[in-house]
Amino acid sequence: MPELEDRLRAALTTMAEDVPESRDPRGDLDRRLAASRRSRHRLPTLAAAAAATVALAGVVAPVALDRGDPVRAGQAPSTSTESREDWRAEWPGFATPPLPLPLGREPESGLRLGLAYLENAEVGWLLYELGEPGPHPPQWREPMAGLDLERAVLAPRSPLEMATQLEAPPDLLAELEGLVVVFARDDVASMTARRGAGTPARIPSMLDGLSGKHFLFDLDGPVDGAVFTAHDARGDVLATVTG
Amino acid sequence: MDTATEDTPARIEPGAEFDALFDSSFETMKRLAYLLGADDPENIAQESFVRLHERWDTLAAPDRAAGYLRRTVVNLSRTRLRHLRVVRRVPEARPIHEVSAEEAVLAGDDHPRLRAVLAALPRRQRQVIVLRYWLDLDQNAIAETLGIAVGTVKATTSHALANLRRAWPERGER
DSSP, rough: HHHHHHHHHHHHHHHHTTTOOOSHHHHHHHHHHHHHHHHHHOGGGGGGHHHHHHHHHHHHHGSOOOTTTTHHHOOOOOOSSSSSHHHHHHOGGGGGGGGGGTTSSOSSSOOEEEEEEEEETTTEEEEEOOOOSSOOOOEOOOOEEEEHHHHHHHOOSSHHTTTSSSOOOHHHHHHHTTEEEEEEOTTTTTTEOOOTTSOOOOOOOEEEESSSSEEEESSOOTTTEEEEEOOTTTOOOEEEOOO | OOOOOOSSSOOOOOOOOHHHHHHHHHHHHHHHHHHHHHHHHHHHHHHHHHHHHHHGGSSSGGOOOHHHHHHHHHHHHHHHHHHHHHHHHOOOOOOGGOHHHHHHHHHHHHHHHHHHHHHOOOHHHHHHHHHHHHOOHHHHHHHHHTTOOOHHHHHHHHHHHHHHHHEEEEEEOO
């Protein structure tokens, strides 16, 4: 076993050296911290919850489901008071992920769903896009990042707000594990979710104050393998997303 | 939404200790994210330091900063990996660190072979291996970083080494 361990150490060290040194990491950090400071001053402590909700819904709601509707696909956000660039400045964690699709550009076609979920005391954030079949192959895309709870999708006076405390009781965090918020545009009439095991997800009553059209699910476990399906008013399937 | 901040307690800005930690650990944290499989290690390392900076005055002691930092890198890498699995259902191009096992064998190299073997390990086993054999953490530190019991670290390490021995044999054993 020692030989294996020695080989492991040597190979891992070699692998790590694949990563080139950053050119200006301190400058990058300073820029992120400056953006974070602006955000903190503008959205202080727990009062930020409502603003964060507006910011998130403002980005997701207008792009939520755009398939086959070229007129609507180019529309400006209708539920937000903040521009997308404002939003990106407020959320520095989103400023630099390798986005194959810039947030500031509407897709010509395709549909998107935004997901927020809680795991290990952090709210994760996803934005999926499923391209139209046709000359281009369908693709999944996803700007994402983990978000601090302080900045998360919160409703005032909800249990989630309590979880913004860094020392939130483990039992509370455990209770909220698997909570999923799906943001959708107005043409989504209903949604269903099934856990990875295939059983329907419970729909909790919390987060009633959340802005924007959204659907809540309690997976009571990890989001991996869960399937979310959006229906229009006629019951036709608009989109299916697997977590 | 520009509410007043008068009631917000004054925040202690991190100083020289944070700067020293950044200078000494940024590249290490970036490489840790890479070895854990993240495709955007620079972003993960930066985001981890931003979070540490924001929570500096809530840490009970500055020496907890390194542990907090490691946990954040591990958690963000795990989150990133999970979503990459979704993205790669219809992959546009195979990432360099996802060389297939067959290709690795043909290459006959330890380095790409280990990439493939690591990528195939269960997430927890990969984390334990990287923290133990690259970051040289002891079992207690690994347990604290991953939020699991020391006994779980021992068992996971044992299983991971057994898997590695099978999938990554010595040249003479192949």
